[in-house]
Amino acid sequence: MIDLRRYGKTPFSVVVIHGGPGARGEMKPVALELSRTYGVLEYLQTATSINGQIKELKNSLNKHTNLPVTLIGHSWGAWLGFIFAAKYPKLVKKLILVSSGPFEDKYVSQIMITRLRRLRHKERNELNTYIKLMNKQKVNKLTLKRLTKKVGDDLVFVKFGELMSKTDSFKPIRIKNKVDFRLDIMQGVWRQAEKLRKSGKLLNLGNKIKCPVIAIHGEYDPHPADGVKKPLSSIIKNFRFILLKNCGHTPWIERQTREKFFRILKSEI
Secondary structure, three states: OOEEEEEOOOOEEEEEEOOOOOEEOOOHHHHHHHOOOOEEEEEEOOOOOHHHHHHHHHHHHHHHOOOOEEEEEEOHHHHHHHHHHHHOHHHEEEEEEEOOOOOOHHHOHHHHHHHHHOOOHHHHHHHHHHHHHHOOOOOOHHHHHHHHHHHOHHHHHHHHHHHHHHHHOOOEOOOOOOOEEOHHHHHHHHHHHHHHHHHOHHHHHHHHOOOOEEEEEEOOOOOOOHHHHHHHHHHOOOEEEEEEOOOOOOHHHEOOOHHHHHHHHHHHO
């Protein structure tokens, strides 16, 4: 099943890809802003595998866009755009990676260390519990009872995301946007994605990318900037890296950098 939203007028030449995996709809604010100038397609992932999402994205582009397109991926969506551009280089005019995860395994341990440092003791315990629940690991019954009373079993992924937003943001503003969190997508896709990175195959895909690649990254983002900048600089010929000060993992909610982020984004399309 293909799920998507259209913004602005045809031709649809820009495609935004959300992260998570499974945070369906998180790129709507970006799509709305860009649609003032461009026809924008927001691809909403439904498949629970990387290959399934690649197939969905390809079908969406073939049926609804004016090829080749500019792909803008956030977080996991940056990786998905990267994989897609390597597999179908003729379909992608430009690739913009926003707040991408690191492309080499050696940078991964820094992410959780940074996040835990930004949480209170109680929040750290909650985070560890949510992670165990999402990975179907055993959890202390008293802890589980306290948490499920508050959030309900089906909202564990939502509460996990809320804690991540707290650790990953510098000075955020509130934006009304309903996101459909799908734990099944996150579990299915992320296991495959981690293996792809650990094996080195993810980074090697960069050899097949022919279009210009721009990475936009927040200085406050727990995902280390060097984990994106250094690996991609060594493998992609036409690559540029833009670092935003006072900015976390989601630039369009950051009070101090939101406008600058959109200016950069529009100038790169």
